[in-house]
Amino acid sequence: MRITDTSDLWWKNAVVYCLDVETFMDWNSDGIGDLEGLAQRLDHLADLGITCLWLMPFYPTAGRDDGYDITDYYAVDPRLGTLGDLVEMIRTANDRGMRVIADLVVNHTSDQHPWFQSAKASKDSPYRDFYVWREDQPPDTSGQVVFPDAEEGIWTHSPETDAWYLHRFYAEQPDLDVTNPRVRDEIAKIMGFWLQLGLAGFRVDAVPFLLETAGVDEDSAAHFPDPHEYLRALRAFLGRRTGSGVLLGEVNLPFEQQAEFFGGQDGDELTMQFDFNTMQQMYLSLARCDAGPLAASLAARPEISPDSQWGTFVRNHDELTLDKLGDDERAEVFAAFGPEEEMQVYDRGLIRRLPPMLAGDPRRVRMVYSLLFSLPGTPVLFYGEEIGMGEDLSAGSRLSVRTPMQRTSGANGGFSDAAAEELTRPVVDGGFAPEFVNVADQRRDPDSLLSFMKLLIRRYRESPELGWGGFQLLEQPHAAVLAHLCTWDDGALVAVHNLGAEPLSVPLTVPGCGAGHRLEDLLTAGGAQLADDGSVELALEGYGYRWLRVVTEDSRRIL
Numbered sequence: 001m002r003i004t005d006t007s008d009l010w011w012k013n014a015v016v017y018c019l020d021v022e023t024f025m026d027w028n029s030d031g032i033g034d035l036e037g038l039a040q041r042l043d044h045l046a047d048l049g050i051t052c053l054w055l056m057p058f059y060p061t062a063g064r065d066d067g068y069d070i071t072d073y074y075a076v077d078p079r080l081g082t083l084g085d086l087v088e089m090i091r092t093a094n095d096r097g098m099r100v101i102a103d104l105v106v107n108h109t110s111d112q113h114p115w116f117q118s119a120k121a122s123k124d125s126p127y128r129d130f131y132v133w134r135e136d137q138p139p140d141t142s143g144q145v146v147f148p149d150a151e152e153g154i155w156t157h158s159p160e161t162d163a164w165y166l167h168r169f170y171a172e173q174p175d176l177d178v179t180n181p182r183v184r185d186e187i188a189k190i191m192g193f194w195l196q197l198g199l200a201g202f203r204v205d206a207v208p209f210l211l212e213t214a215g216v217d218e219d220s221a222a223h224f225p226d227p228h229e230y231l232r233a234l235r236a237f238l239g240r241r242t243g244s245g246v247l248l249g250e251v252n253l254p255f256e257q258q259a260e261f262f263g264g265q266d267g268d269e270l271t272m273q274f275d276f277n278t279m280q281q282m283y284l285s286l287a288r289c290d291a292g293p294l295a296a297s298l299a300a301r302p303e304i305s306p307d308s309q310w311g312t313f314v315r316n317h318d319e320l321t322l323d324k325l326g327d328d329e330r331a332e333v334f335a336a337f338g339p340e341e342e343m344q345v346y347d348r349g350l351i352r353r354l355p356p357m358l359a360g361d362p363r364r365v366r367m368v369y370s371l372l373f374s375l376p377g378t379p380v381l382f383y384g385e386e387i388g389m390g391e392d393l394s395a396g397s398r399l400s401v402r403t404p405m406q407r408t409s410g411a412n413g414g415f416s417d418a419a420a421e422e423l424t425r426p427v428v429d430g431g432f433a434p435e436f437v438n439v440a441d442q443r444r445d446p447d448s449l450l451s452f453m454k455l456l457i458r459r460y461r462e463s464p465e466l467g468w469g470g471f472q473l474l475e476q477p478h479a480a481v482l483a484h485l486c487t488w489d490d491g492a493l494v495a496v497h498n499l500g501a502e503p504l505s506v507p508l509t510v511p512g513c514g515a516g517h518r519l520e521d522l523l524t525a526g527g528a529q530l531a532d533d534g535s536v537e538l539a540l541e542g543y544g545y546r547w548l549r550v551v552t553e554d555s556r557r558i559l
């Protein structure tokens, strides 16, 4: 393995940043974030150390699901700018060392999309079989809906033709039928279009639902025998159009099934997948101040191909889903981090951001981000995390964390010059308002969370063993501590995190090391000498964290 490989399989140690153009920066003062505004703030992201932007849907939309209900796959929502603005922004991001990927939302269209408008009007429509229909009364499917606060089932009656259509999400989001080769052709064409404009790949929305054939008539399903074959075909297509493109898939399923969505050891399906399981176990660990659940999840990750990668994250743009925890475990996390009903949604998730959940405790917030960047995988940030933004519970449900980016302590948090009531969404108020949490102040403060995040990102990028390397949990006696080792080629890094409030001393042994090895702190000055048998004792503050590079006398790694 060579350091130069990291520029080839770039996603293995990228730093991904998810943002919604609509809430990031408003440049023409109409209260809505836009592509020009994003272009104006790319330098903030480059300065932070981001290497890949993930844009939430920026396409024309009917506005039912914050852009995830698309009415035209080949255009930009006019409120955000034009295709030209998008291309200029992508070029500028590329110049600053950042690739750009975007949401590919092709499990469903909006019900306002011309395909569905035509399909629902007549059984003879050329687009009728783009969607999934049934003629008979559907059974009770209330257990299968994704948004239980809004939907009672996954079939909705369409009076024009007296038939029901399938939708996994809102009724305004009819599912496309991927067993139809014409639909598959359209999906490829959509991908090809955006790749040609400069995208470096896609965050693929709702992958398991996209590939499922439930509800499709037997004849059509018979022509589409293996969904994974289709996923392989999409990946191959992407590879033909752009050699280094990625598919970052949303697959919130148990590990064994995620392994299949990577294409197993062949690694020829999704390039990356979010690690929803480890994210959820991490919150359980935080709630209990016990690293056990997190450690167990990391140990249970399936082997993946060296080209595949996990996307690690603390928070995304949706509810913080805890659906993979047991009922009692979820109740523990709710009690610790979101005890009020208004903080919870769908009986499975929380609608808060991390800092308010941790009562703003800066030690704990930093410890969690130190964990994020030192866990094996590629970290994915959600905009605003770098400065510790809070949420707006009154916005309700998933919108609570999608408030305007807080840039300054001035009017509208510097997001827009429009009148406050014209903003696309109100700015957060209270203890996490722009007055207290904003980019401009934190840029000038070496002790700010933003400065700390920059340090973590620099060290992460300089330590490819974290994204590329082998991973091993290190034994030590404290339940509150996670100690792990990442190794790659001749590089090795030990990370220790204390999830509890008490200072601790952590005895551990670094395998394969001895008296010739030292540990050098990477986040601060300091280090420790290993004994002959590789053992060492490491001091940790309450909620403390350390990253330590294993070095020898003649080591030439960056220190």
Ligand code: NOJ
Pocket: 065, 068, 105, 169, 205, 206, 250, 317, 318
């Ligand atoms: C997953 C997205 O993350 C979510 O925001 C959206 O509502 C659904 N997919 C439907 O597209």
Ligand code: CA
Pocket: 026, 027, 028, 029, 030, 031, 032, 033, 034, 079
């Ligand atoms: Ca605007």
